[in-house]
Amino acid sequence: MSLSIRIIPCLDVTDGRVVKGVNFTDLVDAGDPVEMASLYNSEGADELTFLDISASSSDRETTLDVVRKTAEQVFIPLTVGGGIRTVEDVDRLLRAGADKVSINTSAIARPELIAEIADRFGSQVLVISIDARRARTESGFEVTTHGGRQSAGLDALAWVQKACELGAGEILLNSMDADGTRAGYDIGMITAVRAISKVPLIASGGAGSLEDFAAALDAGADALLAASVFHFGVHRISDVKNYLSGQGYSIRTNATL
Amino acid sequence: MIAILDYGSGNLRSAQRAFERSGAEVVVTSDRDIALNAAGLVVPGVGAFAACMRGLIGVGGDEIVRARVAAQRPTLGICVGMQIFFRDGDEHTEGALHKGVGVWQESISKVNAPILPHMGWNTVSITGDSNLFKGLGDQSFYFVHSYAAKKSVGSAQAWTTHGEKFLSAVEDGAICATQFHPEKSGDAGLALIKNWVGML
Numbered sequence: 363m364s365l366s367i368r369i370i371p372c373l374d375v376t377d378g379r380v381v382k383g384v385n386f387t388d389l390v391d392a393g394d395p396v397e398m399a400s401l402y403n404s405e406g407a408d409e410l411t412f413l414d415i416s417a418s419s420s421d422r423e424t425t426l427d428v429v430r431k432t433a434e435q436v437f438i439p440l441t442v443g444g445g446i447r448t449v450e451d452v453d454r455l456l457r458a459g460a461d462k463v464s465i466n467t468s469a470i471a472r473p474e475l476i477a478e479i480a481d482r483f484g485s486q487v488l489v490i491s492i493d494a495r496r497a498r499t500e501s502g503f504e505v506t507t508h509g510g511r512q513s514a515g516l517d518a519l520a521w522v523q524k525a526c527e528l529g530a531g532e533i534l535l536n537s538m539d540a541d542g543t544r545a546g547y548d549i550g551m552i553t554a555v556r557a558i559s560k561v562p563l564i565a566s567g568g569a570g571s572l573e574d575f576a577a578a579l580d581a582g583a584d585a586l587l588a589a590s591v592f593h594f595g596v597h598r599i600s601d602v603k604n605y606l607s608g609q610g611y612s613i614r615t616n617a618t619l
Numbered sequence: 620m621i622a623i624l625d626y627g628s629g630n631l632r633s634a635q636r637a638f639e640r641s642g643a644e645v646v647v648t649s650d651r652d653i654a655l656n657a658a659g660l661v662v663p664g665v666g667a668f669a670a671c672m673r674g675l676i677g678v679g680g681d682e683i684v685r686a687r688v689a690a691q692r693p694t695l696g697i698c699v700g701m702q703i704f705f706r707d708g709d710e711h712t713e714g715a716l717h718k719g720v721g722v723w724q725e726s727i728s729k730v731n732a733p734i735l736p737h738m739g740w741n742t743v744s745i746t747g748d749s750n751l752f753k754g755l756g757d758q759s760f761y762f763v764h765s766y767a768a769k770k771s772v773g774s775a776q777a778w779t780t781h782g783e784k785f786l787s788a789v790e791d792g793a794i795c796a797t798q799f800h801p802e803k804s805g806d807a808g809l810a811l812i813k814n815w816v817g818m819l
Contacts, residue, residue: 433633484666614759616738
């Protein structure tokens with residue numbers, strides 16, 4: 363056997379609540395992050411990601427509580443992203459029980475933040491999240507901000523290379539062209555990033571059919587992150603894992619103990 | 620009582636909760652006497668080998684571990700907490716190796732694999748007579764590391780492959796260690812923790 367591919371559901375959280383709830387009838391409260399995390403854990407999620415979309419700092423304080431409660435009850439790795447600007451922000455999240463943090467815009471604004479976090483806590487805690495789209499840059503892909511609406515003026519592959527040199531432990535690659543379309547991951551982009559990076563690669567954006575997940579793995583992704591297909595019940599995590607297992611991919615089967 | 624040694628190595632609250640699931644009383648402490656005398660001592664560890672070792676020495680943890688080894692009091696190292704039980708490690712060195720606690724006279728070196736860190740769920744294959752993995756030999760566990768031991772020590776071993784085969788757990792009398800994180804390995808990890816607590 364070898365390292366299993368990872369399926370990672372992403373939950374948008376604000377003011378202590380999950381924003382896009384799940385369409386499952388067996389949930390008492392689809393807005394409760396801890397209950398959602400437990401459900402995804404029992405469904406076979408290999409990790410969990412919380413994206414803090416809070417607009418205010420008081421809401422961010424609530425997110426720390428959510429992280430604390432989740433980490434005390436769900437014993438699989440938890441990544442938290444959104445609004446992290448300083449080493450102190452990372453420290454607070456790790457102390458609350460997050461295993462990893464993901465940073466995006468703040469690293470673009472100040473790339474040294476990557477090295478500061480990696481030096482203090484180790485690269486293994488740091489996921490660099492990149493919102494990229496196809497464009498007329500050197501590699502054909504550029505980095506965007508503001509949910510894909512603005513160009514960051516950076517070539518995506520150059521940014522991946524720089525982030526890795528500075529100490530990124532993992533790359534989360536979001537295709538802003540494919541995001542929300544359910545028409546499949548951007549395979550060309552995954553292939554291009556895989557070719558130049560030696561850290562684990564999480565692909566995100568565009569998951570629709572079960573075949574889409576397999577295609578992203580074939581292009582070199584180590585892990586697959588998805589939000590809406592899971593939240594809206596298009597696929598259950600167990601369906602995706604069963605399908606991939608049947609196709610010969612190494613997946614973790616949920617412990618039945 | 621189980622003590623989780625606090626020497627500045629990250630958040631230990633979720634680890635505490637995971638060990639409490641076994642039914643045991645668990646404290647997070649850097650107190651020497653509590654750590655020396657607890658029925659079981661857990662030595663966690665994240666970050667770089669040398670930084671971890673510095674932190675451990677800072678609370679007298681190296682002496683505590685050696686004393687527990689000498690008295691054969693149950694002790695469990697996790698992740699870099701496992702690595703620093705070894706003689707030395709070559710993480711971020713220019714020549715001279717970083718010294719570990721020296722429970723086991725082998726070295727820690729970089730895993731030879733195209734993608735690092737080795738991050739995610741992987742399986743184990745057991746050699747020797749394991750108590751830790753009783754009923755769990757076919758389970759997956761969660762790993763996050765780039766360095767590991769490659770040579771066998773102890774009386775029972777778990778081996779995992781990522782690029783190359785490395786030692787993913789050791790049982791050696793009262794001293795155990797896992798390269799993976801049982802406290803992050805879902806139900807399989809909780810069951811392994813329960814096995815360990817059952818050995819105390």
